[in-house]
Amino acid sequence: MKINGNEIKPGNVLEHNSSLWVAVKTNHVKPGKGGAFAQVEMKNLLDGSKLNERFRASETVERVRLEQKDFQYLYEEGEMLVFMDTDTFEQLELQKEFVGERSAFLQEGMGVTVELYEEKPIGVTLPNQVRLKIQEADPVVKGQTAASSYKPAVMENGVRVMVPPFIESGETIIVDTNDITYIGRAD
Template identity: 75%
Template sequence: MKINGNEIRPGNVIQHKGGLWVAVKLQHVKPGKGGAYAQVELKNVVDGTKLNERFRSSETIERVRLEQKDFQYLYAEGDMLVFMDTETYEQIELARDFVGDERAAFLQDGMQVTVELFEEKPLGISLPEHVTLEVTEAEPVVKGQTASSSYKPAVLENGVRVMVPPFVSAGERIVVDTSEVTYVRRAD
């Protein structure tokens, strides 16, 4: 889909210089002399390199629509993670480093994830915002600590370390934010 240079918004994916780029930051500039333009910081979807470009309103850019599909996490096989398309039941394998080691630790059997695809090629993956995990190790509360500001380290069943309030102990289930890797609340 063709759009004008001044219609780019943060989050848009465009085809530019033979690659796919996502607009990260955007600033509209109206100089005293000459035409207005959009100063856009772009990030390459594939390798993560950054680029600053100017787009005039008279230029046309190819905006790309990414297909979002629901997949179910099945299992890990070596360095590969296996997912199944919930509509067609086809399986795909994604490298652990594509997902990210820290985020891959939050994958649980049967978990629903969203994979962004461009021409059937996976470009990104989103995990659920929150997951429930059991605390396997938590330091005991130190007498005199106040519950308002002091957090203590804890280890979750998936091996991830997270800071928790003093009242959380080993064996409890807690809700964790997957993007920030932070404690949210006790699980119900």
């Protein structure tokens, strides 16, 4: 779908220079002399490189729609993560580095969304929150105020998170997978 250069918004996926780019930031500029343009900061979805590009209002650019499919995480095999399409039951293997550091939050049977472009995986979206058990937590230091003091703890997946002083080893907590922060205790 073609759109004008001044219609580009953050989050749009564009086909530019025969590659796929996501618009990270856009700044619409109206200079005193000459036509208006959009200054767009883009990130390449395939190799992660960044690019700043200027699009005039009269230029058109191809906006791409990605297909989103539901998959279920099955298991890890070496450096590969194995997912299953919940509709066709076909398996998909992705490298651990493709998912990134958030792969530590994958749990067997977890539902994820895989974004595909022309049947090629571009990204994996995990649930926003997961439940994990605290493996070890530092003891509470007397004299600390409960209002703003957090202590480090290690979860069962080996990831460190800052938790309130009342959380102890063995408790299950809810963690935000986007910024790896403590949300609350799990029931």
